[in-house]
Amino acid sequence: MADLLVEKKDHVGILKLNRPDRMNAISIEMLNDLNEALKEFDNDPNVRVIILTGEGRGFCSGLDLKDAAAGRGIGGAGVLSGGGGAAHISTREIPTVTLHRVDLPVLCAINGPAAGYGFDLALGCDLRLISDRAKLVPAFAKRGIIPESGGTWYLPRLVGWARACEIGFIADEIPPARAVELGLANAVVPHDDLMPQALQWASKIAANAPLAIRAMKRLFRHGLSEDFESHTHHVLMQLLLLFRSGDFQEGIQAFMSKREPNFSGR
Missing domain, CATH: 3.90.226.10 (2-enoyl-CoA Hydratase; Chain A, domain 1)
Structure with a gap:
């Protein structure tokens, strides 16, 4: 067993x-x-x-x-x-x-x-x-x-x-x-x-955006050992990557259409 x-x-x-x-x-x-x-x-x-x-x-x-x-x-x-x-x-x-x-x-x-x-x-x-x-x-x-x-x-x-x-x-x-x-x-x-x-x-x-969830967990973890300014820099770099994702576009479109988003993780 x-x-x-x-x-x-x-x-x-x-x-x-x-x-x-x-x-x-x-x-x-x-x-x-x-x-x-x-x-x-x-x-x-x-x-x-x-x-x-x-x-x-x-x-x-x-x-x-x-x-x-x-x-x-x-x-x-x-x-x-x-x-x-x-x-x-x-x-x-x-x-x-x-x-x-x-x-x-x-x-x-x-x-x-x-x-x-x-x-x-x-x-x-x-x-x-x-x-x-x-x-x-x-x-x-x-x-x-x-x-x-x-x-x-x-x-x-x-x-x-x-x-x-x-x-x-x-x-x-x-x-x-x-x-x-x-x-x-x-x-x-x-x-x-x-x-x-x-x-x-x-x-x-x-049901939420998987790329954002993964990034959020990484940043929570890293924030435990980083000073605030260094951490803010890493947050902004991650945010720029997420802005280019299909999930971000889907989130915006779902909000504008007043519907639930359907995230693909890409």
Whole structure:
């Protein structure tokens, strides 16, 4: 059975973590497949938005502690020992790095507990809908580790320094309403409505101009590390390119004709 399920619906790419018997704890196969699927969707002109979710009761429980305790998989003696463990993992492409690089918007539908790596993975997405049965579990300090896959970068930017320290140092579970209050999720959704709501949001995004959406995401990302004047220059350069696109012309014509636009991505 594949550790990752991949599906396309219209302009929406859907990625589903698929180890439900282990609450979608990560495996090497899952990491490799997720990394490749993110890149393939980002290079597919027919995909305009990605939904990431989990199969079963959990989104992702992080490191497979049962495998690690048994000396197998990620965290087991065979992976983190001197022969090729941590160094090998840190030097290859990994999903959380690829997730940060892709220009397609990524919506995370958090269907159940997001712990450890799953917590970092959710933070790396652009939008997060959380089921009323789910929770965020930043339990790194209780396991003797750190947020290894983006959490130390995302948390201070999403919630500020003091809140990031509170979340990381105290390591309490975060229920859905609190996740929204902190800015770690966009909205709480009744569990049975999670995927329909995620698909509705994704469809609205996909209906907008894909070139502009990709450019906007790149500029949001770059703006985190640029001064204002440098960033304004890059915005103007991107705007000049968009002015020459068919999508811009379609947007103008749709506005003038008082109709919904039909963007081609060209």
